[in-house]
Amino acid sequence: MVNSLFTEFLKLKRSQMFLISLMGAAVAPGMEFLAMIVGQRKHPETVITFQKFFTETNLYILLLIGILLYGVITAYLFNREYVEDTLKNLLTIPVSRNSFLSSKFTMLFIWILFLTLFAWILTLILGLIGQFDGLNSALLIKSFQEYLVGGILIFLLLTPIAWVTLIFKNYVTTIVFTILITMINALVLNSEYVVLYPWSAILAIATNKFNAIYPSEYSYFSVFGTSLLGLIATIIYFKKVDID
Amino acid sequence: MNPIIKTTQLSKVYGTQKAVDNLQMNVYPGEIYGFLGRNGAGKTTTIRMLLGLIKPTQGKIEIFGADLLQNSKEILTRTGSIIEFSGFYENLTAAENLLINAKLMGIQKRQIITEVLETVGLQNETKKPVGKFSLGMKQRLGIARAIMHHPELLILDEPTNGLDPIGIKEMRELIKSFASEKKMTILISSHILSEIEQLVDRIGIIHEGKLLEELKLEELQKRNRKYLQFQVSNENKAVLLLEQVLKIFDYEVHEKGEIRIYSHLTMAGKINQVLVQNEIEVSKITLSKDDLEDYFIKLIGGGAIG
Numbered sequence: 001m002v003n004s005l006f007t008e009f010l011k012l013k014r015s016q017m018f019l020i021s022l023m024g025a026a027v028a029p030g031m032e033f034l035a036m037i038v039g040q041r042k043h044p045e046t047v048i049t050f051q052k053f054f055t056e057t058n059l060y061i062l063l064l065i066g067i068l069l070y071g072v073i074t075a076y077l078f079n080r081e082y083v084e085d086t087l088k089n090l091l092t093i094p095v096s097r098n099s100f101l102s103s104k105f106t107m108l109f110i111w112i113l114f115l116t117l118f119a120w121i122l123t124l125i126l127g128l129i130g131q132f133d134g135l136n137s138a139l140l141i142k143s144f145q146e147y148l149v150g151g152i153l154i155f156l157l158l159t160p161i162a163w164v165t166l167i168f169k170n171y172v173t174t175i176v177f178t179i180l181i182t183m184i185n186a187l188v189l190n191s192e193y194v195v196l197y198p199w200s201a202i203l204a205i206a207t208n209k210f211n212a213i214y215p216s217e218y219s220y221f222s223v224f225g226t227s228l229l230g231l232i233a234t235i236i237y238f239k240k241v242d243i244d
Numbered sequence: 245m246n247p248i249i250k251t252t253q254l255s256k257v258y259g260t261q262k263a264v265d266n267l268q269m270n271v272y273p274g275e276i277y278g279f280l281g282r283n284g285a286g287k288t289t290t291i292r293m294l295l296g297l298i299k300p301t302q303g304k305i306e307i308f309g310a311d312l313l314q315n316s317k318e319i320l321t322r323t324g325s326i327i328e329f330s331g332f333y334e335n336l337t338a339a340e341n342l343l344i345n346a347k348l349m350g351i352q353k354r355q356i357i358t359e360v361l362e363t364v365g366l367q368n369e370t371k372k373p374v375g376k377f378s379l380g381m382k383q384r385l386g387i388a389r390a391i392m393h394h395p396e397l398l399i400l401d402e403p404t405n406g407l408d409p410i411g412i413k414e415m416r417e418l419i420k421s422f423a424s425e426k427k428m429t430i431l432i433s434s435h436i437l438s439e440i441e442q443l444v445d446r447i448g449i450i451h452e453g454k455l456l457e458e459l460k461l462e463e464l465q466k467r468n469r470k471y472l473q474f475q476v477s478n479e480n481k482a483v484l485l486l487e488q489v490l491k492i493f494d495y496e497v498h499e500k501g502e503i504r505i506y507s508h509l510t511m512a513g514k515i516n517q518v519l520v521q522n523e524i525e526v527s528k529i530t531l532s533k534d535d536l537e538d539y540f541i542k543l544i545g546g547g548a549i550g
Contacts, residue, residue, distance in 0.1 A: 003347040010344060014335040014373065085331025089389065092295045092327075093348050094320035243297040 004095070004103035008077075017076055024069040025115040026122055028060040033126040049134040050127050054143035055207070057123045061116075062150045062203045063185045067157075070112055071178030074158045077104050077111075078165040079174070088243055097239050104162070109155050116151030120144055146206045153202035153223055159230025166238055195219045198226040246309060248273050248397055248429045249294065254303035255453075256289050263289040265453035267303070271431050271446075276423050278444035278461075279433035282544070286453040287433040288328060291401045294431075295325055307397070321349070324395035326403050330386025334375030338366050338385050341374055342392060349393050360388040364418065380411035387418060391426075398422060400432045404439060416443055437540060451544040468539050471496075471504040472512050474519070475528035479503055482524050489518055504532075 012018055036048050081087035090100060165174045181199050188197045192213045195204045201219035210216045249271035256264040264286045271277040281287050292298040294305060296316045305312040307319045332341045342357045361367045364384040374382065383403060390398060404412045420443060422428045434440045440447060448458045476482045479501045486492040494507040512529055519526050
């Protein structure tokens with residue numbers, strides 16, 4: 001596993017993808033920062049708090065930017081061997097198909113954790129530059145926890161995206177799929193179904209804010225069930241598929 | 245001698261189309277086996293099945309005497325391969341691409357990367373990403389990757405595809421050296437007969453998924469030697485005359501009074517005269533002009549190879 005992971009890191013050498021993903025991860029904190037500064041200019045009496053800045057940035061990451069950005073990274077990782085025609089080499093080394101998937105998911109997990117950490121630190125730095133109010137250690141811990149849980153839950157929900165990538169073997173379908181997921185996120189955001197739809201339920205779980213209509217178990221079941229189904233589908237498909 | 249590769253009734257069906265049909269292939273230790281067929285004949289599908297990339301619809305594959313499906317890991321660690329065009333991580337150098345393989349194979353000795361790059365003549369390409377390599381360089385790197393773990397069996401699917409004549413010659417010499425110096429058993433596929441002919445010990449001819457023939461190169465060449473063919477009324481008497489009067493001994497007697505003479509090709513008139521004078525009716529004389537290409541065209545029922 002260590003060797004597989006080493007090769008996954010090596011494959012990123014001289015690749016622009018990592019830099020692009022950092023830029024993508026900077027979008028939510030950057031845009032939210034600009035929105036807050038512009039808002040304050042219009043209404044100088046408004047006090048911008050760190051809590052609001054952290055919360056709204058995380059909302060953008062979890063419901064809008066995250067699934068698109070991480071979906072592209074998933075497509076890049078899982079589709080790369082098809083695009084560069086290296087899969088036939090790897091599988092005849094031989095690398096087992098399960099081991100191939102494990103190293104891909106592990107790499108994806110590390111990548112997402114890194115981007116989550118990057119987004120959180122950037123939010124903090126921008127908040128300090130903007131001299132926002134209310135920064136304290138309790139808020140730092142709480143916000144970090146919310147970012148981290150959100151990042152982990154988005155990772156779990158990338159299994160169906162990995163499956164779609166393996167089936168269609170191109171970036172376009174995967175990107176269309178992530179756009180669809182994001183559009184439904186926007187659609188259910190202000191409805192009671194926000195806690196049921198897996199990709200929006202992660203917000204409820206990460207921030208521990210559920211609604212009175214549906215118990216929290218529904219959200220957990222929705223997220224973990226979707227993740228598990230995606231994982232099973234990915235494994236079964238990839239183990240059975242011919243490498244033409 | 246037990247074959248290194250043995251397939252039994254191997255078939256692969258896509259929908260209603262049989263890509264490979266009851267293939268019985270035998271590749272023996274130490275030989276270079278040429279797998280010849282037109283594009284779409286089923287070569288790549290067969291090779292991908294031999295490497296576990298495609299699951300057979302039916303049949304059995306035994307490599308090194310063991311069932312491939314049950315022992316794929318053990319078998320593949322003793323096998324090196326190139327399947328059509330070699331794929332690489334284009335942002336990485338040749339050495340970095342080989343390092344990926346070395347790591348995944350558990351090869352600790354980094355020196356092996358330098359050694360195999362020297363073997364294929366890429367030792368000076370240390371900084372250039374593979375994306376900037378020519379096709380010939382990529383194919384040579386593919387060979388380096390295939391041999392870096394010192395496999396006993398090398399499976400090469402059209403390794404000279406897209407190479408220029410010099411590249412083809414270099415590749416051929418490299419492959420020959422693996423068989424002679426490293427004692428590898430090699431299965432090489434191609435749709436170019438002239439290329440296979442200069443390299444292999446035995447040939448298997450595949451067409452529309454079926455293995456039509458499997459034979460030694462000498463046997464094939466013998467079959468395709470030029471000959472004079474006489475259709476005679478009495479072949480026993482004719483043979484006596486050939487040996488005793490004309491001193492011709494390099495001949496074959498076939499069915500229905502057909503005699504093939506492989507020497508004295510310019511003496512058709514004289515031979516005919518002797519036969520006729522001895523009351524043997526000669527109904528047909530032909531000079532065969534088949535070469536190997538014609539032979540294969542006949543074998544596959546029309547259309548050219550290559």
